[in-house]
Amino acid sequence: MEDQGYEFVIDIASTIILIVVGYVIGKRREMRHLRELDRKEAELLSMPAVPMAHIAGAERPERIALVEGSVVVSIDYFKRVISALVQIFGGRIDAYEVVLRRARREALVRMKEDARARGLDAVICVRLETSRLASSGSRGKGTAGVEVLAFGTGVSLPGIHQSTVSQSVAPGLEQGQPA
């Protein structure tokens, strides 16, 4: 009987350790990711990405290309335990909301970076897809992660490029570049 009690204590202790590790490291990684997202989004402000198919100035783009960005994310152990508890009573699961919001922002940032790497100025007709990846463990019932994909049509627009660049990034370019 004493042996069983001992095992029980070890079980509980290891779960608590996992929760603490998940919370501490998960929180730190989340904060770092959010800071990084803020920085990258500010950098990419001059690149409009819109869900419409038509924007002013894009009637005759010089070049077009399919651009995309994707990310697979998962939530940490602490949040998984919390969300399991919430699911008993139902309600809003903040843990998943936060991680999905992060993933969507990251996918959009990557899509814009893809467009920038190809020398394009804007992304039109942007679409977002979210899908769950079944884990190979726990007979496929578990979730290995959630994938968010952002894709759209990158266009290069000499006209738009000049105006947004001169406004937000480099005012000096206005004189330097012929129209």
Next chain:
Amino acid sequence: MYLTTTESIPGTQVTEFYGLVSGSSVRAKHVGRDIMASLKNLVGGELVGYTELLAESRQEALSRMIEQATSQGANAIVNIRFGTSSVAQGAAELFAYGTAVKVE
């Protein structure tokens, strides 16, 4: 080959329709990546191995779709959409489809 998510290609005119073209790719993760991912699952955040794997298979799906369009004589695919679905445990299908057209 022009690829777009828009219904038409701005500045050009569609002269011929070839209909729906699609490409897909089903891939499973290998065990090493799976183990790494399950460790990452503890602390949350991005699972880089899976992101790369899915991006690779999406490229494969895309190039299969492009192949199909090329063989029909199209020079552009418009209205491209992607789908991802878990078809079995540990395997995902990446699917790309669009409308093959000829533009001038």
